[in-house]
Amino acid sequence: MNVLLTGSAGFVGSHLTERLLADGHTVTGVDNYISGQPGNTALFVDHPNFKFIQADVSEGIPYKAAAFDGQTLDFVLHFASPASPPHYQQFPIETLMVGAQGTQHALELAHAHGATFLLASTSEVYGDPQVHPQPESYWGHVNPNGLRSCYDEAKRYAEAITFAYHRRHGVDTRVIRIFNTYGPRMRPDDGRVVTNLIVQALAGRPLTVYGDGAQTRSFQYVTDLVDGTVALMDQPESGAVHAPVNLGNPDEYTILEFAQVIRELIDPDLEIIHEALPADDPRQRKPDISRARGLLGWSPQVGLRAGLTRTVESFRQSGSAAAEPAERTPVTAE
Numbered sequence: 001m002n003v004l005l006t007g008s009a010g011f012v013g014s015h016l017t018e019r020l021l022a023d024g025h026t027v028t029g030v031d032n033y034i035s036g037q038p039g040n041t042a043l044f045v046d047h048p049n050f051k052f053i054q055a056d057v058s059e060g061i062p063y064k065a066a067a068f069d070g071q072t073l074d075f076v077l078h079f080a081s082p083a084s085p086p087h088y089q090q091f092p093i094e095t096l097m098v099g100a101q102g103t104q105h106a107l108e109l110a111h112a113h114g115a116t117f118l119l120a121s122t123s124e125v126y127g128d129p130q131v132h133p134q135p136e137s138y139w140g141h142v143n144p145n146g147l148r149s150c151y152d153e154a155k156r157y158a159e160a161i162t163f164a165y166h167r168r169h170g171v172d173t174r175v176i177r178i179f180n181t182y183g184p185r186m187r188p189d190d191g192r193v194v195t196n197l198i199v200q201a202l203a204g205r206p207l208t209v210y211g212d213g214a215q216t217r218s219f220q221y222v223t224d225l226v227d228g229t230v231a232l233m234d235q236p237e238s239g240a241v242h243a244p245v246n247l248g249n250p251d252e253y254t255i256l257e258f259a260q261v262i263r264e265l266i267d268p269d270l271e272i273i274h275e276a277l278p279a280d281d282p283r284q285r286k287p288d289i290s291r292a293r294g295l296l297g298w299s300p301q302v303g304l305r306a307g308l309t310r311t312v313e314s315f316r317q318s319g320s321a322a323a324e325p326a327e328r329t330p331v332t333a334e
């Protein structure tokens, strides 16, 4: 299959590219590096089935200009968007634009080529949820103008326009709602809870927990996310495949427990310190994955300790201990 992937130079995009190439597909990556890393493009640049277009998808996707036109295009996977709080807070307008114009450009491309479209949405569409765990039928509890709103509302709009193209133009669309995902190739300075704590621990610094650490998150290892995404791509079109699907790991940990696991893995003597809880920080987040289990036969396979061990090892190898953890903005992670 020919696949166009926006956000290919990002953390998730790089793992998805790796898997799709390994499965024998051709991947055209598109990225403007606003939060991605050129090193993630360099990983595949010599692969005969990989092509890359450097472009801002909010401005358009120069698929024709890149002379790839004339080929069939089977899938458009729209993963471009700053995803970590420091990134989307630094670029709030760009984040809204890539959720709005970027999604529309990707949908137009899919529509023009008769390709299937898949949107990387997020658990952030549930906001600070009042239903726990969160099933796809929950409409969410989102502050429309808070610090996280540039991201949450961009993704909610992205879902809305995806459904509009499906209803109006009959585009075969699919939507995954990704819950906190971690793994190798995250930027050490991206400010998400996983990277901040690993970088602090590798540098021998105290681990910072915001508030009392009783807020919970569920952490998914990136290969589980990729497996779920590919399983949804593999589904033949039917009424059921168009509805959003949660992809996340339902094993729930408090942030304090999570910091303790990282401490055990890296240095049991490290201190854990507490700082004030940021605004709009969701108290609980946990996916209900019944739909993914039923529709895709999918469930996460990599436990927290195994996934963290691999992630810590990759950070060690890439010398990430030297990085400064991101200065925390008033929101915490996806």
Ligand SMILES: NC(=O)c1ccc[n+]([C@@H]2O[C@H](COP(=O)([O-])OP(=O)(O)OC[C@H]3O[C@@H](n4cnc5c(N)ncnc54)[C@H](O)[C@@H]3O)[C@@H](O)[C@H]2O)c1
Residues within 6 Å of the ligand: 006, 007, 008, 009, 010, 011, 012, 013, 030, 031, 032, 033, 034, 035, 036, 037, 055, 056, 057, 058, 078, 079, 080, 081, 082, 083, 084, 087, 098, 102, 120, 121, 122, 123, 177, 178, 179, 180, 181, 182, 334
């Ligand atoms: N990692 C997670 O825990 C998580 C959770 C929920 C949803 N998601 C979604 O998955 C996708 C990938 O997230 P990630 O963690 O890999 O983030 P990332 O920041 O590592 O990757 C996003 C990529 O998109 C690119 N990009 C952003 N705006 C662009 C634009 N206008 N034009 C072209 N490229 C652009 C960035 O440069 C980057 O390479 C995002 O859509 C994100 O919202 C991720």
